[in-house]
Amino acid sequence: MKNEAVPASREDTNPSLPQGDFEEPLTYAEGGLQGWCVVLGSFCAMVSVFGLPNTAAVFESYFSENQLSEYSPSQLGWIFSIYLFVLFLFGILAGPAFDRYGHRGLxxxxxxxxxxxxxxxxxxxxxxxxxxxxSIMAGLGASLLNTPSFAIIGHWFNTRRGLAMGLAATGGSFGGVIFPFVLQAALPRFGFAWSMRLLGLIYLIFAVPTNLLMRTRLPPSEKFDSIWPDIRLFKEPKFAFCCGGVFFMEYGVLIPLTYIISFSMSKGRDASSNYLLPILINVGSIIGRALPGFVADQIGRFNTIVLTVGLCTISVFAVWLPAGSSWPALLVFTFIFGFASGGNVSLIPACIGQLCDSRDYGRFLSTAMLSASFGTLLGIPLGGLLLGIKNQETAWTALILFSGFSYVVSLACYIAARVLAVGWKLNAVY
Incomplete structure (x- = not known):
């Protein structure tokens, strides 16, 4: 049966929503030396933006045993949730600012x-x-980097946008691989202070190509004078359901990323071997951020994110929940979950891009990040509260179920957005 392709273009958006008045049809380079240099610059930016939250399990474990040992898991959770909240919340200003003024200052x-x-x-x-x-200062800096780094790819790619954004998004997972190695070696030898200075040096190294390689190609949007996001975009049902999927996805993904080391330690594993878990998540995520982006360009971006969110749901319920103290099962879970969740991260910007004109992309993406910001703010502390249950076995079961059912709701939202666009036709490329 022949697949029915649904174009990822301006026609896919609701004409009643505030769109820019663009008379000229867009053309895209779809690569070239400059286009792929932009992807490399975005990759380096993602190392900085998501390298820290992808190493949250290492920080959470270290803080709980050292300078913040008197604080509860829920209190420690605020450190990472506020970082992500600030990242996405202030990103809602960075998107329209990018559309209007470009990327360099941001x-x-x-x-x-x-x-x-x-x-x-x-x-x-x-x-x-x-x-x-x-949480606040680093999160603010990350917010200025995040939205322009994804939005600028939309200036250069359309049909290959999923692949390009997927490759750029692997930077966050790459940071999540190298930072645990760095911290595992540096913290016992140099202490916390010099370990953080070493991370700062690494950030400086990656900042150079980030600032040199990124270039915009399309003229700035003249239609919108305000840098504030447009809440009216939520009137479009497909966009609203997509944002709902992002919100509940944040609940699901942050639980394993933050608490996987503590979970393993509760089962009797020593700290040195537990550093392997976030590394394995991010190794899987590197593959997961690149491969689904390529697949999405072939079978559709929403089709692909439904598959990756579904795989996350299965991995939580079918592998992590019954894993118990089994080290091999935990290793299998971390890799599968890393692969699937990495695909989700790289596909969100591509799915948002399918719902709008590329010249309005920053504003649409930043408005979507508004919903993500509240998911990140509440997800980790709520997980920490569940760990406060006196019976530890019950506490961990409740935490895993919380992550799993969050993915169930997220999956339902993405399916709803797809159905609104193309109905229940399984062969529709969307």
């Missing part, structure tokens, strides 16, 4: 703020100090 400022935050973090010993530097 990317340069974001790079400097992130490097400075790690240098200041090296002096921090108190909970409130870590919140101010790690």
């Amino acid at each position: 990317v340069a400022a974001g790079s400097l703020v992130m490097i400075a935050s790690l240098e200041i973090l090296s002096f921090c010993t108190e909970y409130y100090q870590i919140i101010l530097t790690f």
Whole structure:
């Protein structure tokens, strides 16, 4: 049976929504030296933006045993959830600013703020100090980098956008692989302060290609004078369901990323071997961020994200929940989950891009990130509250179920968005 392709173009959007008045049809380079250099620059930016949250399990384990040992898992969870909340919340301003003014000022400022935050973090010993530097300052710098780094790819790619964004998104997983190795070697030998300064140096190295390689190609949008996102975009049902999928996906993904080391330690594993778990998640995520992007360009972006969210759901319920103290089962879960969740991360920007004109992309993406920001703010602390249940076996079961059912709701939202677009036709490329 022949597949029915649904174009990823302006026609896919609701004409009643506020779109820019663009008379000229868009053309795309779909690669070339400059286009792939932009992807490389975005990759380097993602190392900085998502390298820290993808190493959250290492930080959570270290903080709980050292300078913040008197704080509960829920309190420690706020460190990482506020970082992501600030990242996505202030990203809603970065998107329209990118559409209107370009990327250079945003990317340069974001790079400097992130490097400075790690240098200041090296002096921090108190909970409130870590919140101010790690969560708020670094999160603010990351917000200035994140949206432009994805939006700029939309200037160069259309039919290959899923692949290009997937390759760029692997930067976050690459950071999640190298940072645990760095911290595992540096923390016992040099201590927390110099380990953070070393991370700051790594961030400086990656900031150079980030700022040199990124270039816009399309003219700025003249239609919108305000840098604020447009809440009216939620009137479009497909966009609203897509944002709902993002919101509940954040609940699901952050639980394993943050608590997988603590889960393994509760089963009697030693700390040194547990560092392998976030590394394995991110190795799987590197493959997962690149391969589904390529597949999405062939079978449809929403079709692919339905598959990857479904795989996350299965991995949580069928592998992590019954794993118990089985180390091989936990290794299998971390790799499968890393692969599937990595695909989700790279596909979200591509799915949003399918719902709008590329010249409005920053505004649409940043508005979608508004919903993600509240998911990231609440997900980890709620998980920490569940770990406060006195019976530890019950607590971990409740935490895993919370992650799994969050994915179930996210999956339902993405299916609803797809059905609204193409109905129940399984062979429709969308």
